[in-house]
Amino acid sequence: MRTMDKVKENTIFFLLLAAVCSTVFGDGEWGASIPSSLDALVSSCIVIPCTFTHPAGHLPHSRLRGIWHLSDKRNEIIYHEDKTKILESFKDRTDLKGNLGENNCTLEITPIKDHDNGPFCFRLEYVRTDRNEPTPEKFSFADQCVEFKMLYTSPEPQLTQLKSAVQGKPYTVTCSVHHTCPLHPPTLSWTLGTADEIAVKHESQNLGRWKTESILTFIPVEKDDYTELTCTATFNGGAISSKSLTLYVKRTENYNHIIIPVAAVVGTAIVFGLFCILMVKKYKTRISELQRQDGSMWNRMSRLSRSLNNVNSKTSKPRFPSPKSHPKSYNYEQDLGDGDDYINTADLNVYGNI
Structure with missing residues (x-):
């Protein structure tokens, strides 16, 4: 009977333990989201995005503790809230930017040094208060670690x-x-x-x-x-x-290369045309003036010529007809025998000596 009772007690104990463990560390409820690889520019900084889930649901930040460590050496810690536990080469260069109460475990490292290649992993400590002596329960996300690809020259924009x-x-x-x-x-x-x-x-x-x-x-x-x-x-x-x-x-698309030469040609043609019109008009006016001047002079000369002709006609002596103009039957001696024996010798000189 005692043996049976002891078996029952052990069975109940293990069932209760399994129930407690299932509540805190339930299968499939622990997880983390961390990039596996990141480029790290030496002398700059790097921010490792990190989120996690756990079966206890939302817990206050004060009951959670985040730790970052080397993947194969959990005791070589690069971040811990107790700075005395951090490796000397990482002191004052790491800072937890996330709020663990919001399941955020984001870590910043600045400045980056050429030996910070990793891989680095995150571990969560959950402090239970339902025990007489609170002891942290730890869970390491060893399958979610990040490794850096070191860059010694800055990326080109x-x-x-x-x-x-x-x-x-x-x-x-x-x-x-x-x-x-x-x-x-x-x-x-x-x-x-x-x-x-x-x-x-x-x-x-x-x-x-x-x-x-x-x-x-x-x-x-x-x-x-x-x-x-x-x-x-x-x-x-x-x-x-x-x-x-x-x-x-x-250049802005336009037709200046066509408009300007055409405008220049048209403008030149217009100016030349106006010049020609003015010159023709000027010469026509001049010719008209000359014609008026020539006409008045011709008229004066014509009047003067007629005046001179009139004067000459009045002062000239009457001319006798030429003896040749008389008919052959005309008897000159008969004319002389008419009793008029006056002979004008001047007239005789006109027709030559007889």
Whole structure:
């Protein structure tokens, strides 16, 4: 009987223990979400996103303790709330950014050194208060650890332009860079533009990876053609990288190359035509004046000529007809025998000596 009673007591004890363990460490309820690999820029910082679940549900932060350690050496701790337990090489460089009461175990490491390659794992300690002597119950998420890929040169920013630059029209170009330090993101600067023309945004790409963008929108002018547009990224810790593009500014589409020559030709033709009209009019006026002057002179000369003719006709002597004009039957001697013996010798000289 005693044996049976002892078996029953042991069975009840183990059932109660299993029930308690199932409540606290229930199968399938412990878990963590941690990226397996991240890029870490030496001298900058890195933020490891981390969330976890546990069967106890939501517990106050004071009853939870988060620990980060090397994957194969749990005693080599890189973060602990008791700083005396942290490895000397990680002291004052690690900080738990998440609130354990909200199941957030995010860790920041700054600055990154070239030996911080990991892998690093997270372990949770749950302090139970239902016992006479509270002792923490620990659970290590050894299957969810992160390893760093060390970067010794800063990532180069990328430049994106959706369309070509046109003179006098808004032009947009985007500079973006990827990083793993969202608490101290890189700053992006331009060789053109003002603060009012620049918009900056930060967005998460996936677990632990972020992208910072600087969007520049300005109106290019003619002098911007063939100039270098440069975006410079300055990372936390002082690392710098840049990327440039040559800005080609298209002229505003117009017909000036046609309108201007045509307008010049038409203007020249109009001016030349007006000049010709004025010259023709001037010469016509001159010719008319000359014609009037010539007509009046001719009239005066004609009148003078007629006057002279009249004077000459009055002062000239009468002329006798030529003897040749008399008919042959005419007898000159008979005329002389008429008793008139006067002979004008002057008249005889007119017709020659007889």
